[in-house]
Amino acid sequence: MPTNTALFEPCLLNSTLTLSNRIVMAPLTRCMAGPGLVPTRQMADYYGRRAEAGLIISEATVIRADGQGYPDTPGIYSQAQIEGWKTVTEQVHQKGGKIFLQLWHVGRLAHSHFSDRQPVAPSAVAFEGSVPRMRDLTYELPRALSAAEIEQLVADYAQAAENAITAGFDGVEIHGANGYLIDQFLHHDTNHRTDDYGQTPENMSRFALQVIDAVAERVGADRTGIRLTPGAYTHMQADARDRAVFDYLLEELNRKELAYLHLGIFDDSLTFDFLDGRASEYLRRHYRGTLIGVGGLTPAAAAEGLVQNRFDLAAIGRPFIANPDYVSRVKQAEPLVEYHQDMLTELV
Numbered sequence: 001m002p003t004n005t006a007l008f009e010p011c012l013l014n015s016t017l018t019l020s021n022r023i024v025m026a027p028l029t030r031c032m033a034g035p036g037l038v039p040t041r042q043m044a045d046y047y048g049r050r051a052e053a054g055l056i057i058s059e060a061t062v063i064r065a066d067g068q069g070y071p072d073t074p075g076i077y078s079q080a081q082i083e084g085w086k087t088v089t090e091q092v093h094q095k096g097g098k099i100f101l102q103l104w105h106v107g108r109l110a111h112s113h114f115s116d117r118q119p120v121a122p123s124a125v126a127f128e129g130s131v132p133r134m135r136d137l138t139y140e141l142p143r144a145l146s147a148a149e150i151e152q153l154v155a156d157y158a159q160a161a162e163n164a165i166t167a168g169f170d171g172v173e174i175h176g177a178n179g180y181l182i183d184q185f186l187h188h189d190t191n192h193r194t195d196d197y198g199q200t201p202e203n204m205s206r207f208a209l210q211v212i213d214a215v216a217e218r219v220g221a222d223r224t225g226i227r228l229t230p231g232a233y234t235h236m237q238a239d240a241r242d243r244a245v246f247d248y249l250l251e252e253l254n255r256k257e258l259a260y261l262h263l264g265i266f267d268d269s270l271t272f273d274f275l276d277g278r279a280s281e282y283l284r285r286h287y288r289g290t291l292i293g294v295g296g297l298t299p300a301a302a303a304e305g306l307v308q309n310r311f312d313l314a315a316i317g318r319p320f321i322a323n324p325d326y327v328s329r330v331k332q333a334e335p336l337v338e339y340h341q342d343m344l345t346e347l348v
């Protein structure tokens with residue numbers, strides 16, 4: 001029996017969601033939305049071609065105008081955007097697939113170029129560097145959110161989640177990873193607050209938990225997943241004190257009965273001293289629900305992770321850009337086309 005058969009076992013995610021296999025298409029920003037950040041017919045075809053995945057997670061999708069940090073990333077806050085996404089979800093469903101929408105606010109990685117507004121963040125700490133794909137735009141100093149603005153943001157996440165369900169998505173993934181807004185609250189490098197949202201693990205987890213509760217209340221915990229980056233490997237500096245924040249947050253997540261927890265990392269062979277090993281191992285030790293592993297997984301490594309019970313589902317990113325028919329190829333043990341960055345210029 002080929003070792004990768006574990007990838008093709010169905011997964012009962014919860015009482016309302018069954019996935020036909022354990023391969024998840026990881027969220028992949030493509031910067032190809034149309035005017036008004038509306039998803040296009042080409043995007044619907046692109047996702048439709050990948051509907052064999054047990055679950056597709058959409059590219060990160062901005063919940064409101066000041067959450068945008070890259071050109072032409074889709075939104076989920078206008079009626080036109082909801083209508084555009086309907087063409088995507090219809091295609092995926094027609095082909096027997098399932099798709100969640102990734103809810104995104106980039107926080108301090110936003111730019112006034114996109115929304116005419118100063119970026120907002122937990123604290124007024126700028127990220128050094130320039131906006132990808134727009135090298136002449138350097139990151140701006142963000143403004144620290146007030147408590148009232150945080151409350152509004154939580155409501156905006158819930159509204160965006162509802163919009164996603166209206167657009168036909170099977171659920172939503174809260175983007176709490178990769179140094180964006182929610183992750184900025186979870187790390188000492190970017191959270192210098194002295195109010196109820198800073199300094200202690202409980203306070204630093206508060207925003208993430210409020211968003212999770214508001215979204216789960218609106219669309220159901222069974223339709224809510226979250227992506228987290230305990231390793232702080234991008235857009236911020238790791239700090240050994242962050243560990244206590246994630247210890248606390250994960251214990252709270254154990255009570256929420258979410259659809260899943262999804263690791264965010266490009267290479268899961270990386271080890272972190274303050275996490276006592278790999279980020280996926282750390283999450284597995286602390287989180288008792290369904291875990292999605294990711295990060296440089298070959299089909300064999302993904303299958304091995306499932307067999308060894310290191311995660312329950314395997315997310316595949318770059319290989320899915322290079323191979324729209326990734327699932328069939330792996331099933332039939334056909335060779336995969338190797339990913340190359342040049343493939344990002346076209347939506348194949």
Ligand SMILES: Cc1cc2nc3c(=O)[nH]c(=O)nc-3n(C[C@H](O)[C@H](O)[C@H](O)COP(=O)(O)O)c2cc1C
Pocket residue numbers: 026027028029030058059060102175177178227264265266267294295296297315316317318319344
């Ligand atoms: C072009 C590109 C776009 C990405 N966009 C997102 C995104 O929108 N949201 C997200 O959480 N991760 C994003 N990621 C990270 C992937 O979801 C995934 O974690 C990463 O590529 C590692 O998996 P892989 O080794 O199978 O590619 C992106 C990665 C790439 C290469």
